[in-house]
Amino acid sequence: MRQSELFTKTRREAPKDEVAKNAQLLIRAGYIHKEMAGVYSFLPLGLRVFNNIEHIIREEMNAIGGQEVVLTALQDPNLWSKTDRWRSAADIWFTTKLSSGVDLGLAFTHEEPLTALMTEHISSYKDLPKYVYQFQTKFRNELRAKSGILRMREFVMKDLYSFSRTEAEFRIFYEKCAAAYKKIFDRSGVGEKTFRTFSSGGSFSKFSDEFQTVCESGEDTIYVHEGKGIAINKEVYTDEVLAELGVAREDMKEMTAIEVGNIFPLGTRFSEPLGLVYKDEKGVSQPVYMGSYGIGPGRVMGTIVEVLADTKGIVWPKEVAPYPVHLVSITSGNKDVAMAADTLYDLLAENGIETLYDDRDLRAGEKLNDADLIGIPTRIIVSEKTMSEGAVEVGNRADGSKVMVRESNIIEHLSE
């Protein structure tokens, strides 16, 4: 992608009404646009990052047997009445009406519709277990949207639902999914700071596991045992829980964190009222044992920015970066440099290396500052200086290191 063609522009200053680091940097670098409080559009670079995160999640969900679907955002209140959630969740619903006057809801989660849907496909123990997931827009009427893209009113969530015969069978998948989540956060570059955290189960169950990324701008307080890698959410931080997890209060460190994912047992909370049952080996009807597993790719994106950005701008890990390589020409008005950079851009493309190419006719300072802000991991600079050495400069955004690489070796160097 030639930067001269990219419709988004960087900004020197953040909008005055954005305080969250993630929003300030993502807006300045042209990744997102604020539509209104808690509602953001994703622009070309932002969408690429979002898609990369989605891709990681999709791969890991497929690897544990997930089957992808897309359910609807418009929801039938009748279904929600069966689980008694149409009214109980009223404060979070965005609701609307058909022209006939019938109430509709905009989905804020999908237990009800998916459970109801599965009754058409699950009837025998032979049909289980099954794992179904989607990336879908959720609408939540949060009383207060905040923290940029960390808490939005409209956002995409990956939600997976497991359908198992028994609690024991459910538990096996639950642990598999926890391991998959670990991989997802590792690949997203925040693995080191993300803890599986013992938490309350909200209205669904006694407990759940949240994945909490330690970060100053987090909303949650957790207690971490660094040696054992055990973390407990403040909401369930009791002597009883400490004893159960085999850790002592004095070894726990208080930290603030961002909840980037959670997994929890649903039991038969939804299968019973919605009639999702199967016949066991003896022909006896049994309710399906369910679990729920969520990650918001947008929130992961914001968290990466919060955790990894430095004073110059965003720092993307390789797998989520909008482009792996940022080619920057510093022409100083020299057409030969521009031509050499064009040639290198073509070479990279021929070798399947997706590149953001800053071919704009600007001074070096502006281009380099923009590159810092945008945060692509590898930067290649072509200038009079590098040409005189018959090489290009390859820089690392994260640690600031630079090496000169002969142009004939560049592809080999990048594929290392």
Place this chain on the structure above:
RNA sequence: CGGGGUGUCGUAUACCGGUAGUACGCUUGCUUUGGGAGCAAGUAGACCCAGUUCGAUUCUGGGCACCCCGACCA
């Protein structure tokens, strides 16, 4: 939803009961060119509705929007 705050060119800011200024951006020209360069000439602005006033961007009231703290958060 309770409390607090803020609305001025595209962005960030200043001042003011009477002519709204600056920087960046953008346009044109010249110079410059490895860390947001210089000169010159342009471009563009008071959230909305009332009220007070000779006159309101400024004061008052209402609305709307946004931000922060709290509560809430499958």
